[in-house]
Amino acid sequence: MHDPRHPDGRVRHPDRLHRLSGMFDDVIPDPAQRLVEPSRPSGRELRAQADSTPALRIRGLWKRFGDKVAVAGIDLDVPAGSFYGLVGPNGAGKTTTLSMATGLLRPDAGSLSILGTDVWADPTEAKRLVGVLSDGIALFDRLSGEQLVTYHGLLNGMDRATVAGRTRDLLELLDMTDAGGKLVVDYSAGMTKKIALATALIHAPRLLVLDEPFESVDPVSAANIRDILHGYVESGGTVIVSSHAMDLVQRMCERVAIIAGGRVLAAGTVDEVRSGSPLEDRFVELVGGRHHSRGPAWLRTS
Ligand SMILES: Nc1ncnc2c1ncn2[C@@H]1O[C@H](COP(=O)(O)OP(=O)(O)OP(=O)(O)O)[C@@H](O)[C@H]1O
Numbered sequence: 001m002h003d004p005r006h007p008d009g010r011v012r013h014p015d016r017l018h019r020l021s022g023m024f025d026d027v028i029p030d031p032a033q034r035l036v037e038p039s040r041p042s043g044r045e046l047r048a049q050a051d052s053t054p055a056l057r058i059r060g061l062w063k064r065f066g067d068k069v070a071v072a073g074i075d076l077d078v079p080a081g082s083f084y085g086l087v088g089p090n091g092a093g094k095t096t097t098l099s100m101a102t103g104l105l106r107p108d109a110g111s112l113s114i115l116g117t118d119v120w121a122d123p124t125e126a127k128r129l130v131g132v133l134s135d136g137i138a139l140f141d142r143l144s145g146e147q148l149v150t151y152h153g154l155l156n157g158m159d160r161a162t163v164a165g166r167t168r169d170l171l172e173l174l175d176m177t178d179a180g181g182k183l184v185v186d187y188s189a190g191m192t193k194k195i196a197l198a199t200a201l202i203h204a205p206r207l208l209v210l211d212e213p214f215e216s217v218d219p220v221s222a223a224n225i226r227d228i229l230h231g232y233v234e235s236g237g238t239v240i241v242s243s244h245a246m247d248l249v250q251r252m253c254e255r256v257a258i259i260a261g262g263r264v265l266a267a268g269t270v271d272e273v274r275s276g277s278p279l280e281d282r283f284v285e286l287v288g289g290r291h292h293s294r295g296p297a298w299l300r301t302s
Pocket residue numbers: 065068069070088089090091092093094095096097
Protein backbone atom coordinates (compact mmCIF):
# COMPACT_ATOMS: atom_id res chain seq x y z
CA MET A 1 0.00 0.00 0.00
CA HIS A 2 1.13 3.58 -0.65
CA ASP A 3 2.69 5.12 2.43
CA PRO A 4 1.70 8.81 2.62
CA ARG A 5 4.62 9.59 4.93
CA HIS A 6 7.19 12.00 3.56
CA PRO A 7 10.86 11.07 4.22
CA ASP A 8 10.83 13.86 6.85
CA GLY A 9 8.27 11.77 8.77
CA ARG A 10 5.28 14.04 8.09
CA VAL A 11 2.10 12.50 6.76
CA ARG A 12 1.12 13.79 3.34
CA HIS A 13 -2.08 13.44 1.39
CA PRO A 14 -0.95 13.51 -2.23
CA ASP A 15 -4.43 13.67 -3.78
CA ARG A 16 -5.47 16.63 -1.78
CA LEU A 17 -2.14 18.42 -2.24
CA HIS A 18 -2.44 17.88 -5.98
CA ARG A 19 -5.95 19.32 -5.90
CA LEU A 20 -4.74 22.27 -3.82
CA SER A 21 -1.81 23.07 -6.05
CA GLY A 22 -4.02 23.19 -9.12
CA MET A 23 -7.32 24.49 -7.87
CA PHE A 24 -6.58 28.18 -8.33
CA ASP A 25 -5.13 27.94 -11.83
CA ASP A 26 -8.42 28.79 -13.52
CA VAL A 27 -9.71 31.23 -10.97
CA ILE A 28 -6.57 33.29 -10.60
CA PRO A 29 -4.42 32.94 -13.73
CA ASP A 30 -1.31 34.52 -12.21
CA PRO A 31 0.27 31.75 -10.07
CA ALA A 32 1.72 34.37 -7.71
CA GLN A 33 -1.83 35.39 -6.85
CA ARG A 34 -3.02 31.91 -5.90
CA LEU A 35 -4.60 31.72 -2.53
CA VAL A 36 -2.69 28.99 -0.79
CA GLU A 37 0.46 30.70 -1.89
CA PRO A 38 1.52 33.86 -0.15
CA SER A 39 1.19 37.09 -2.16
CA ARG A 40 4.02 38.19 -4.44
CA PRO A 41 6.87 39.49 -2.27
CA SER A 42 7.69 43.20 -2.50
CA GLY A 43 11.23 44.39 -3.28
CA ARG A 44 11.86 44.85 0.42
CA GLU A 45 10.60 41.33 1.23
CA LEU A 46 12.76 39.81 -1.52
CA ARG A 47 15.80 41.61 -0.11
CA ALA A 48 14.79 40.43 3.36
CA GLN A 49 14.61 36.80 2.19
CA ALA A 50 17.86 37.09 0.22
CA ASP A 51 19.76 38.35 3.26
CA SER A 52 17.90 35.79 5.41
CA THR A 53 16.00 38.36 7.46
CA PRO A 54 13.72 36.31 9.73
CA ALA A 55 9.99 36.23 9.05
CA LEU A 56 9.59 37.25 12.68
CA ARG A 57 12.32 38.77 14.81
CA ILE A 58 11.72 39.39 18.52
CA ARG A 59 14.22 41.18 20.72
CA GLY A 60 14.00 41.96 24.44
CA LEU A 61 10.20 41.63 24.60
CA TRP A 62 8.48 42.41 27.90
CA LYS A 63 4.85 42.67 28.95
CA ARG A 64 3.41 43.12 32.41
CA PHE A 65 -0.25 43.11 33.49
CA GLY A 66 -0.29 44.82 36.89
CA ASP A 67 2.00 42.71 39.09
CA LYS A 68 1.99 39.80 36.67
CA VAL A 69 4.94 39.59 34.29
CA ALA A 70 3.50 37.73 31.29
CA VAL A 71 6.53 38.05 28.97
CA ALA A 72 9.96 38.44 30.53
CA GLY A 73 12.58 39.29 27.92
CA ILE A 74 11.91 37.06 24.93
CA ASP A 75 14.38 36.93 22.01
CA LEU A 76 13.36 34.75 19.07
CA ASP A 77 14.03 34.45 15.35
CA VAL A 78 11.56 32.60 13.11
CA PRO A 79 13.31 31.93 9.78
CA ALA A 80 11.41 32.86 6.62
CA GLY A 81 9.91 29.78 4.96
CA SER A 82 9.74 27.72 8.14
CA PHE A 83 6.91 25.91 9.90
CA TYR A 84 7.45 27.00 13.49
CA GLY A 85 5.80 25.67 16.64
CA LEU A 86 5.42 27.63 19.86
CA VAL A 87 4.67 25.44 22.86
CA GLY A 88 4.38 26.09 26.56
CA PRO A 89 2.22 25.34 29.59
CA ASN A 90 -0.97 27.30 30.37
CA GLY A 91 -0.13 30.90 31.18
CA ALA A 92 3.37 30.66 29.65
CA GLY A 93 2.95 33.87 27.66
CA LYS A 94 2.38 32.45 24.16
CA THR A 95 -0.81 34.37 23.36
CA THR A 96 0.63 37.57 24.84
CA THR A 97 3.78 37.20 22.73
CA LEU A 98 1.86 36.47 19.53
CA SER A 99 -0.56 39.35 20.20
CA MET A 100 2.39 41.75 20.47
CA ALA A 101 4.04 40.24 17.39
CA THR A 102 0.95 40.83 15.28
CA GLY A 103 0.21 44.39 16.37
CA LEU A 104 -2.74 43.58 18.63
CA LEU A 105 -1.10 44.37 21.97
CA ARG A 106 1.54 47.04 22.63
CA PRO A 107 4.71 45.75 24.33
CA ASP A 108 6.16 47.41 27.42
CA ALA A 109 9.64 47.02 25.95
CA GLY A 110 11.40 45.29 23.08
CA SER A 111 11.24 45.23 19.31
CA LEU A 112 9.33 43.07 16.84
CA SER A 113 9.74 42.95 13.09
CA ILE A 114 8.02 40.97 10.36
CA LEU A 115 10.26 40.41 7.32
CA GLY A 116 12.23 43.49 8.30
CA THR A 117 9.20 45.72 8.94
CA ASP A 118 8.94 47.04 12.49
CA VAL A 119 5.49 45.99 13.74
CA TRP A 120 4.95 49.02 15.95
CA ALA A 121 6.72 51.66 13.81
CA ASP A 122 4.91 50.66 10.61
CA PRO A 123 1.79 48.75 11.72
CA THR A 124 -0.08 49.14 8.43
CA GLU A 125 2.69 47.51 6.38
CA ALA A 126 3.25 44.84 9.06
CA LYS A 127 -0.45 43.94 9.03
CA ARG A 128 -0.36 43.59 5.25
CA LEU A 129 2.34 40.95 5.68
CA VAL A 130 0.68 38.88 8.39
CA GLY A 131 -2.46 36.78 8.70
CA VAL A 132 -3.65 36.13 12.25
CA LEU A 133 -5.85 33.50 13.84
CA SER A 134 -6.19 34.62 17.45
CA ASP A 135 -7.27 32.41 20.30
CA GLY A 136 -10.48 33.69 21.85
CA ILE A 137 -10.83 36.94 19.92
CA ALA A 138 -14.48 37.80 19.23
CA LEU A 139 -15.61 37.64 15.61
CA PHE A 140 -18.49 39.60 14.12
CA ASP A 141 -20.71 36.60 14.66
CA ARG A 142 -23.94 38.20 13.39
CA LEU A 143 -22.46 38.01 9.90
CA SER A 144 -22.61 34.84 7.85
CA GLY A 145 -19.27 33.04 7.33
CA GLU A 146 -19.17 34.26 3.75
CA GLN A 147 -19.89 37.87 4.78
CA LEU A 148 -17.19 37.71 7.48
CA VAL A 149 -14.48 36.52 5.07
CA THR A 150 -15.62 39.10 2.49
CA TYR A 151 -15.48 41.84 5.11
CA HIS A 152 -11.86 40.94 5.94
CA GLY A 153 -10.91 40.96 2.27
CA LEU A 154 -12.45 44.41 1.75
CA LEU A 155 -10.78 45.70 4.93
CA ASN A 156 -7.49 44.62 3.40
CA GLY A 157 -8.16 46.90 0.43
CA MET A 158 -8.83 44.15 -2.13
CA ASP A 159 -11.34 44.71 -4.93
CA ARG A 160 -14.77 43.06 -4.72
CA ALA A 161 -14.24 40.60 -7.59
CA THR A 162 -10.99 39.25 -6.13
CA VAL A 163 -12.53 39.04 -2.67
CA ALA A 164 -15.55 37.14 -4.03
CA GLY A 165 -13.34 34.64 -5.90
CA ARG A 166 -11.02 34.06 -2.96
CA THR A 167 -13.91 33.76 -0.49
CA ARG A 168 -15.47 31.07 -2.67
CA ASP A 169 -12.11 29.24 -2.94
CA LEU A 170 -11.46 29.40 0.80
CA LEU A 171 -14.92 28.15 1.74
CA GLU A 172 -14.43 25.22 -0.61
CA LEU A 173 -10.90 24.53 0.62
CA LEU A 174 -12.11 24.41 4.22
CA ASP A 175 -15.21 22.34 3.41
CA MET A 176 -17.42 25.27 4.45
CA THR A 177 -19.27 25.98 1.20
CA ASP A 178 -22.59 24.66 2.50
CA ALA A 179 -22.22 26.60 5.77
CA GLY A 180 -21.13 29.85 4.13
CA GLY A 181 -24.61 31.41 4.35
CA LYS A 182 -25.10 30.51 8.01
CA LEU A 183 -24.50 33.06 10.80
CA VAL A 184 -21.15 32.61 12.56
CA VAL A 185 -22.95 32.69 15.94
CA ASP A 186 -24.60 29.39 14.93
CA TYR A 187 -21.30 27.69 14.00
CA SER A 188 -19.73 24.93 16.10
CA ALA A 189 -16.35 25.71 17.71
CA GLY A 190 -14.50 23.88 14.91
CA MET A 191 -16.42 25.68 12.16
CA THR A 192 -15.66 29.00 13.86
CA LYS A 193 -11.94 28.11 13.83
CA LYS A 194 -12.11 27.30 10.12
CA ILE A 195 -13.88 30.54 9.19
CA ALA A 196 -11.38 32.49 11.31
CA LEU A 197 -8.59 30.76 9.38
CA ALA A 198 -10.23 31.85 6.12
CA THR A 199 -10.21 35.48 7.31
CA ALA A 200 -6.48 35.12 8.09
CA LEU A 201 -5.74 33.77 4.59
CA ILE A 202 -7.88 36.06 2.41
CA HIS A 203 -5.13 38.61 1.69
CA ALA A 204 -2.50 35.89 1.01
CA PRO A 205 -0.11 37.11 3.73
CA ARG A 206 3.62 36.23 3.86
CA LEU A 207 3.44 35.12 7.51
CA LEU A 208 0.61 33.22 9.19
CA VAL A 209 0.36 33.35 12.98
CA LEU A 210 -2.09 30.78 14.29
CA ASP A 211 -2.92 30.52 17.98
CA GLU A 212 -4.28 27.02 18.69
CA PRO A 213 -5.53 26.42 15.12
CA PHE A 214 -6.48 22.78 15.73
CA GLU A 215 -8.40 23.16 18.98
CA SER A 216 -11.97 21.84 18.55
CA VAL A 217 -11.31 20.93 14.92
CA ASP A 218 -12.24 17.38 13.88
CA PRO A 219 -9.42 15.07 12.66
CA VAL A 220 -10.40 15.22 8.97
CA SER A 221 -10.63 19.02 8.97
CA ALA A 222 -7.35 19.18 10.91
CA ALA A 223 -5.63 17.02 8.27
CA ASN A 224 -7.04 19.27 5.54
CA ILE A 225 -5.81 22.38 7.33
CA ARG A 226 -2.36 20.81 7.76
CA ASP A 227 -2.24 20.15 4.01
CA ILE A 228 -3.15 23.77 3.29
CA LEU A 229 -0.47 25.01 5.67
CA HIS A 230 2.21 22.71 4.24
CA GLY A 231 1.32 23.88 0.72
CA TYR A 232 1.60 27.47 1.91
CA VAL A 233 5.06 26.87 3.46
CA GLU A 234 6.28 24.96 0.39
CA SER A 235 5.42 27.98 -1.75
CA GLY A 236 7.48 30.34 0.42
CA GLY A 237 5.18 31.37 3.28
CA THR A 238 6.01 31.09 6.97
CA VAL A 239 3.69 29.57 9.58
CA ILE A 240 3.88 30.00 13.35
CA VAL A 241 1.48 27.83 15.35
CA SER A 242 1.00 27.79 19.06
CA SER A 243 -0.33 24.46 20.24
CA HIS A 244 -0.56 22.16 23.24
CA ALA A 245 -0.55 19.11 20.97
CA MET A 246 3.11 18.05 21.25
CA ASP A 247 2.75 15.08 18.94
CA LEU A 248 1.26 17.29 16.26
CA VAL A 249 3.98 19.92 16.63
CA GLN A 250 6.69 17.23 16.45
CA ARG A 251 5.22 15.84 13.22
CA MET A 252 4.21 19.11 11.61
CA CYS A 253 6.86 21.69 12.47
CA GLU A 254 10.51 22.00 11.45
CA ARG A 255 11.35 24.29 14.34
CA VAL A 256 10.00 24.81 17.82
CA ALA A 257 10.39 27.09 20.83
CA ILE A 258 9.41 26.04 24.34
CA ILE A 259 8.20 28.97 26.44
CA ALA A 260 7.45 29.00 30.17
CA GLY A 261 7.12 31.83 32.66
CA GLY A 262 7.40 34.37 29.85
CA ARG A 263 10.87 33.14 28.78
CA VAL A 264 12.24 30.92 26.03
CA LEU A 265 13.57 27.71 27.59
CA ALA A 266 14.70 26.09 24.32
CA ALA A 267 14.51 26.94 20.63
CA GLY A 268 15.82 25.34 17.45
CA THR A 269 14.95 22.56 15.04
CA VAL A 270 12.51 20.04 16.50
CA ASP A 271 15.29 17.42 16.52
CA GLU A 272 17.68 19.76 18.35
CA VAL A 273 15.12 20.65 20.99
CA ARG A 274 13.84 17.15 21.64
CA SER A 275 17.41 15.72 21.54
CA GLY A 276 16.41 12.11 20.98
CA SER A 277 13.33 12.06 23.25
CA PRO A 278 9.73 12.61 22.23
CA LEU A 279 9.04 16.36 22.26
CA GLU A 280 6.41 15.86 24.97
CA ASP A 281 8.95 14.26 27.35
CA ARG A 282 11.46 17.01 26.68
CA PHE A 283 8.75 19.59 27.30
CA VAL A 284 7.80 18.07 30.66
CA GLU A 285 11.49 17.76 31.59
CA LEU A 286 12.19 21.44 30.79
CA VAL A 287 8.97 22.93 32.13
CA GLY A 288 8.65 20.72 35.22
CA GLY A 289 5.54 20.70 37.40
CA ARG A 290 4.57 17.05 36.78
CA HIS A 291 2.64 15.59 39.75
CA HIS A 292 3.01 11.89 40.46
CA SER A 293 0.31 11.80 43.11
CA ARG A 294 -2.82 9.68 42.47
CA GLY A 295 -5.03 12.56 43.64
CA PRO A 296 -7.06 12.88 46.83
CA ALA A 297 -8.51 9.70 48.38
CA TRP A 298 -12.12 10.83 47.81
CA LEU A 299 -11.55 10.78 44.06
CA ARG A 300 -10.61 7.10 44.00
CA THR A 301 -13.39 4.67 43.32
CA SER A 302 -11.61 1.61 44.72
N1 LIG B 1 -5.28 40.98 29.69
C1 LIG B 1 -4.67 40.40 30.72
N2 LIG B 1 -4.79 40.90 31.95
C2 LIG B 1 -4.18 40.33 33.01
N3 LIG B 1 -3.38 39.23 32.92
C3 LIG B 1 -3.25 38.69 31.69
C4 LIG B 1 -3.88 39.24 30.55
N4 LIG B 1 -3.53 38.47 29.47
C5 LIG B 1 -2.74 37.51 29.93
N5 LIG B 1 -2.56 37.63 31.27
C6 LIG B 1 -1.74 36.77 32.11
O1 LIG B 1 -0.46 36.65 31.50
C7 LIG B 1 0.03 35.32 31.60
C8 LIG B 1 0.32 34.79 30.20
O2 LIG B 1 -0.94 34.57 29.55
P1 LIG B 1 -1.03 34.03 28.05
O3 LIG B 1 -2.48 34.06 27.69
O4 LIG B 1 -0.09 34.78 27.20
O5 LIG B 1 -0.53 32.54 28.23
P2 LIG B 1 -0.59 31.30 27.19
O6 LIG B 1 0.77 30.71 27.14
O7 LIG B 1 -1.19 31.74 25.91
O8 LIG B 1 -1.57 30.33 27.98
P3 LIG B 1 -2.60 29.18 27.46
O9 LIG B 1 -1.77 28.08 26.92
O10 LIG B 1 -3.32 28.80 28.72
O11 LIG B 1 -3.51 29.84 26.45
C9 LIG B 1 -1.01 34.54 32.39
O12 LIG B 1 -0.63 34.52 33.74
C10 LIG B 1 -2.29 35.35 32.21
O13 LIG B 1 -3.13 35.20 33.33
